[in-house]
Amino acid sequence: MGxxxxxxxxxxxxxxxxxxxxxxxxxIDVGPIRPAEILAETVYGSWEANMSHALHRSPIDVCRxxxxxxxxxxxxxxxxxxxxxxxVKTLRPGQYAIISPNGVEDQWGYTVxxxxxxxxxxxxxxxxxLTLTERQLVPLPEPTRYSLPQWAAFSARYVTAWSNWQLxxxxxxxxxxxxxxxxxxxxxxxxxxxxAELDLARRHGCRAAMLSGQDQxxxxxxxxxxxxxxxxxxxxxxxxxHRYHTEPEYRRQYTEAETLFLxxxxxxxxxxxxxxxxxYVGGPVYRATLRALSREGVIASAGWKAGMKISHLRAEECxxxxxxxxxxxxxxxxxxxxxxYAEATGWIPEKPERVYSFAEIPELAREYxxxxxxxFPVFAVxxx
Numbered sequence: 001m002g003x004x005x006x007x008x009x010x011x012x013x014x015x016x017x018x019x020x021x022x023x024x025x026x027x028i029d030v031g032p033i034r035p036a037e038i039l040a041e042t043v044y045g046s047w048e049a050n051m052s053h054a055l056h057r058s059p060i061d062v063c064r065x066x067x068x069x070x071x072x073x074x075x076x077x078x079x080x081x082x083x084x085x086x087x088v089k090t091l092r093p094g095q096y097a098i099i100s101p102n103g104v105e106d107q108w109g110y111t112v113x114x115x116x117x118x119x120x121x122x123x124x125x126x127x128x129x130l131t132l133t134e135r136q137l138v139p140l141p142e143p144t145r146y147s148l149p150q151w152a153a154f155s156a157r158y159v160t161a162w163s164n165w166q167l168x169x170x171x172x173x174x175x176x177x178x179x180x181x182x183x184x185x186x187x188x189x190x191x192x193x194x195x196a197e198l199d200l201a202r203r204h205g206c207r208a209a210m211l212s213g214q215d216q217x218x219x220x221x222x223x224x225x226x227x228x229x230x231x232x233x234x235x236x237x238x239x240x241x242h243r244y245h246t247e248p249e250y251r252r253q254y255t256e257a258e259t260l261f262l263x264x265x266x267x268x269x270x271x272x273x274x275x276x277x278x279x280y281v282g283g284p285v286y287r288a289t290l291r292a293l294s295r296e297g298v299i300a301s302a303g304w305k306a307g308m309k310i311s312h313l314r315a316e317e318c319x320x321x322x323x324x325x326x327x328x329x330x331x332x333x334x335x336x337x338x339x340x341y342a343e344a345t346g347w348i349p350e351k352p353e354r355v356y357s358f359a360e361i362p363e364l365a366r367e368y369x370x371x372x373x374x375x376f377p378v379f380a381v382x383x384x
Contacts, residue, residue, distance in 0.1 A: 003030045003039070005129035008361050009070045010054060012063035021055045023126070023362055028072065030129045035085040037131045042381040043096070044152035044355070045077035045125035047368050049191065049305060050117045055365060059308065066120040074125030075101035075116040076156035078148045079137065080384070082129075090134050096148065097137035098155035099125065100335045105135070111329040126361065128381055138335045141343045148384075153192070153349040153376035154342060156329070160302050161197035162338035163330035168276055168300035169204060171323045175296045176275070183207050185269045187292065189231070190280025190305055192349070192375035197278050198226050199347060206276070209268060216374060223350075227268065234261040238284040241311075258288050265292045276300060283307020293322055300325035349376045356380070 008023040033039045051073045054062045063071050081095045091097065103119020104112040115136060116124025123130045140151055172184060186201040188194040189211040198208040202225055209227040212218050221228040231237065235257035243250040265273060273294035279285065282304040289299060290312060299322065317324070330338075342348045356364040356379040367373050 002032050003129050004028070005030045005123075005127045006358075007072045007123065007127035009072055009126075010063060011070050013057050013061050019057075021057060023055070023365065025361075028123065028127065030123065030127070030131060033083060033085050033131050035087040037085045037133055038081055038088060038091055038137060039083040039129065039131055040079035040081050040097075040137070041129055042074070042125045042127060043078045043080050043384060044149050045074050045379050045381055046152045046155060046157070047364055047373065047377040047379065048074075048076050048156055049303065050075065050114065052365065052369055054117060056369075060118070062118055065118055068120060071116075072123035072127045072130075073116050074127070075099060075103075075114055077125040077152045077381075078140070078155065079125075079130070079132070080382070081137070088134055091137060091139060095142075096140045096151075098140065098151055098159075098335070098339065099132070100136050100138050100159070100332060101156060101329060102135060102332065109331045109333070114329065125381065128358075135332050138332070138339055140339065144343060145346075146343070146348055147351055149352050149355055149378045149380075150348050150350070152378050153352060154339075157192040157376070158196045158342065158348070159330050159335045159338045160327070161193050161200060162341070163334040164193075164278075164300055164302045164325065164327045165197050165200045166334070167327060168278070168298050168325045169201070171325060172276055172296070172298045175321060175323070181275060184275035185209070185272060185294075186276040186278070187211070187229075187265070187274045188278030188280065189285060190278065190301075190303065193302065194278050194280045195221065195224060195226070195375050196347075196349075199224050201276070202226060203345070203347065207269075214371065220375060229264065229268070231261075233264070234258075237261055237288055239287045240284075258291070261288055262291060269294075273297070281305045281307070283310055286310045286312075290317075290322070293320070296321045296323075298323045298325055300327075302327045302329070352376055352378045355383075 007028045010021050101115040102111050103115040113119035184206045186206040187209045202208040210221045211229045211231040213231045218228040237257040274292045276298045279289045280303045
């Protein structure tokens with residue numbers, strides 16, 4: 001027998017014009033669970049960048065991509081298990097778990113399509129009820145030392161950071177041993193995933209620094225034991241190749257900003273430059289990121305906040321032995337490892353100062369787009 005749920009729904013854009021979408025609050029049907037599925041209620045969710053991408057229909061209109069009349073977003077958060085199918089072995093009713101948003105996996109278990117984004121057929125955390133598979137839920141420790149809002153904020157960003165860091169740090173160590181470089185310089189710009197990954201770097205003995213242009217975020221960075229770097233000191237550090245070659249004043253301003261940035265890198269790294277740079281921003285800062293890398297340096301990312309297309313000179317990258325690491329979420333086993341490590345060590349976000357109510361979801365979406373929510377925006381759906 002099916003169930004009724006309350007949800008915030010996104011409808012497709014017009015086929016000729018793709019205006020930004022808005023979320024509509026309505027009742028939806030959640031079908032009966034199959035033998036290998038779980039019925040769960042969303043307790044807390046975390047607003048992720050992919051949700052804003054979906055609202056802005058950039059780079060795709062997810063409704064049209066999925067060929068569905070409407071989509072319920074939300075692939076991060078904590079749920080409580082209500083019912084389990086007869087084939088489910090690892091979860092039981094009453095258990096709490098974080099969402100592992102693998103919608104479609106490849107043959108080795110890595111994400112191809114994300115739950116409640118480009119993977120079809122399932123609803124996400126913007127619904128009071130949802131059905132999931134065993135590999136889309138990672139049980140929380142019982143008991144846990146941390147609050148459910150903290151685990152909601154942890155769920156997607158920290159697991160993504162765990163998987164990306166394993167590869168980035170591992171590749172660097174294939175080239176440069178701990179004897180050669182015992183404490184690599186690791187820098188990053190981006191959002192919550194970058195902060196989580198830099199905290200991992202710090203815990204692995206690296207010298208971590210993060211760039212931001214907001215006072216609130218710089219304070220959070222410093223409180224995390226990471227060196228804050230105010231990017232506002234460099235002016236308009238945003239690369240545009242066309243403008244660089246056609247607008248003399250832009251070329252002058254950009255060159256000055258990049259020069260100031262690289263001077264700061266040299267000063268804070270004692271001229272070693274950056275061994276691992278976590279660039280979750282993309283196009284506008286990619287040139288500056290590459291120029292800040294040391295020889296044998298690694299550039300790593302699992303996102304593209306402000307630019308998907310990048311270019312570089314392959315000969316220079318080969319000669320410098322730069323390694324480029326790109327990942328997309330994680331394996332299920334990575335999520336299990338990340339949860340266990342977090343519970344044991346405290347590698348988890350602080351309790352959020354504000355938890356948005358389910359009725360405040362449109363406000364949350366707007367404030368996230370305006371950069372007003374901090375790194376870990378959390379909302380309540382069925383708080384207990």
